[in-house]
Amino acid sequence: xxxxxxxxxxxxxxxxxxxxxxSSKNVTAVVDPSEPTxxxxxxxxxxxxxxxxxxxxxxxxHVGGNLALKGTTHAKVxxxxxxxxxxxxxxMPLDPGSELxxxxxxxxxVLANGHTQGHVLYWFSEDRYLFTGDTLFLMGCGRLFxxxxxxxxxxxxxxxxxxxxxxxxxGHEYSxxxxxxxxxxxxxxxxxxxxxxxxxxxxxxxxxxVPGTVKEELLTNPFLRTNDPGIKKQLGLVDANExxxxxxxxxxxxxx
Numbered sequence: 001x002x003x004x005x006x007x008x009x010x011x012x013x014x015x016x017x018x019x020x021x022x023s024s025k026n027v028t029a030v031v032d033p034s035e036p037t038x039x040x041x042x043x044x045x046x047x048x049x050x051x052x053x054x055x056x057x058x059x060x061x062h063v064g065g066n067l068a069l070k071g072t073t074h075a076k077v078x079x080x081x082x083x084x085x086x087x088x089x090x091x092m093p094l095d096p097g098s099e100l101x102x103x104x105x106x107x108x109x110v111l112a113n114g115h116t117q118g119h120v121l122y123w124f125s126e127d128r129y130l131f132t133g134d135t136l137f138l139m140g141c142g143r144l145f146x147x148x149x150x151x152x153x154x155x156x157x158x159x160x161x162x163x164x165x166x167x168x169x170x171g172h173e174y175s176x177x178x179x180x181x182x183x184x185x186x187x188x189x190x191x192x193x194x195x196x197x198x199x200x201x202x203x204x205x206x207x208x209x210v211p212g213t214v215k216e217e218l219l220t221n222p223f224l225r226t227n228d229p230g231i232k233k234q235l236g237l238v239d240a241n242e243x244x245x246x247x248x249x250x251x252x253x254x255x256x
Contacts, residue, residue: 001253002023002125002211004020004021004101004102004103004105004124004127004129005019005020005021005023006018006019006020006129006211007019007021007042007046008169008181008208008210009030009037009038009042009121010158010173010208011033011034011035011061012034012035012061012066014174015034015061015062015171015172015173016032016033016169016170016171016172016173016208016210017030017031017033017034017038017039017065018030018031018032018131018169019030019039019042019043019046019048019127019160020071020102020227021046021048022102022104022105023065023235024101024103025104026048026049026103026105027051027052027102027103028043028048028049028050028051028052029050029051029052029054029078029102030050030051030052030053030054030069030161031054031055031056031067031122031131031133031145031169032037032054032055032056032062032063032064032076032131032133032171033053033063033064033065033066033069034060034061034064034066035064035172035217036065036068036069036072037247038160039065039069040069040072040073045075050073050075051076052076052077052078052079052100052102053066053069053070053076053077053089054077054078054079054080054122054131054167055077055079055087055090056081056119056120056121056122056131056132056133056134056135056171057115057116057118057119057120057133057134058079058083058086058087058116058118059122059134059201060136061118062133062171062172063087063088066087066088066089067088070089070091076091076092076250077089077090077091077092078090078091078094078100079093079094079120080093080094080095080096080109080111080118080119080120081094081095082095082096082117082118083091083117083118083119085114085243086118086166087158094109095109096109096110096111096120096149097109097110097111100179101112101174102124104128104172105124105127105147106124106125106126106229107122107124108121108123109121109122109123110122110123110158110163111155111160112116112132112133112135112155113122113146113147113151113155114135114141114142114144114146114147114148114151114156115119115133115134115135115141115142115143115144115145115146115147115152115155116134116145116146116147116206117146118149118220119133119134119155120133121133121135121137121158121159123162128162128163128166128167129166129167129169129211130159130162130166130167130168130169130186130214131169131170132159132168132169132170132171132185133171134170134171134172135152135156135159136156136159136170136217136221136223136224137170137171137174137175138170138174138175138178138193138209138210138212138216138217138221139170139175139178139179139182139195139212139217139220139221139222140174140175140177140178140221141156141180141221141223141250143229143254144250144252148241148244149250150243151248152242152246152250153226156174156223156224159212159214159217160180160218160224162214163214163234164213164214164215164218165213165214165215166214167211167212167213168210168212168213168214168217169210169211170210170212173208173209173210175199175209175210176196176199176200176203176209176211177192177256178221179192179195179199179220180196181222181244181252181253182221182222183196184205184229184252184256185222185227185231185234185249185252186220186222186230186231186234189218189219189220189230189232191216191219192219192220192247192251200224222249223246223249223250226242226243226245226246226249227242227245231245231249232245234251235248235249
């Protein structure tokens with residue numbers, strides 16, 4: 001089975017959409033298109049047709065390109081059935097846990113409430129690719145618009161449990177800011193300091209930071225390190241549970 005090609009497509013100010021292509025079946029999907037033009041230009045450049053539009057959640061900067069892309073390419077819009085009233089043009093409302101084939105490659109919808117109710121991740125378990133939308137960013141996580149700290153933390157536990165070599169494709173280019181915040185709560189983390197230096201070099205080149213890996217996130221993302229004694233001490237929450245630590249981290253990040 002041929003592997004998947006994944007192309008990050010910058011959108012708006014700091015969003016990413018992703019083209020996913022199976023060359024053996026000539027099947028292509030796009031994840032979270034904010035705007036149609038950059039997607040259509042890249043499809044033309046690659047000589048690909050668009051078959052699926054995969055939405056992680058309903059926010060406008062993730063679904064804004066749905067209708068124009070659907071009208072031009074006749075691609076099928078896929079999303080969580082529980083959020084179908086808020087996803088423009090949805091054709092395939094799927095329940096979390098359902099599996100979609102992108103060519104020969106199975107992709108599972110995983111429920112990840114917290115940023116919004118009905119947010120899903122797209123998990124290609126055989127390929128070890130995870131599209132996280134606004135649930136997890138590199139060294140960060142999404143704001144809690146429609147969920148509480150426990151809900152989001154439980155969603156992040158799924159990501160924390162994945163194989164270390166899983167590649168993470170998130171919805172925004174927030175990595176540099178996230179790394180700088182992470183250092184304020186995890187100042188002795190040498191892996192984090194090294195990663196920040198790398199990100200600063202990427203930023204100077206205008207290069208994307210995605211993808212990251214689960215292994216890197218477990219070493220450097222404070223929102224996945226809620227049981228770390230050093231972070232708990234830095235927060236003054238030595239005896240707190242992981243949800244309490246997560247809530248304090250999210251509170252601090254909101255005002256960073």
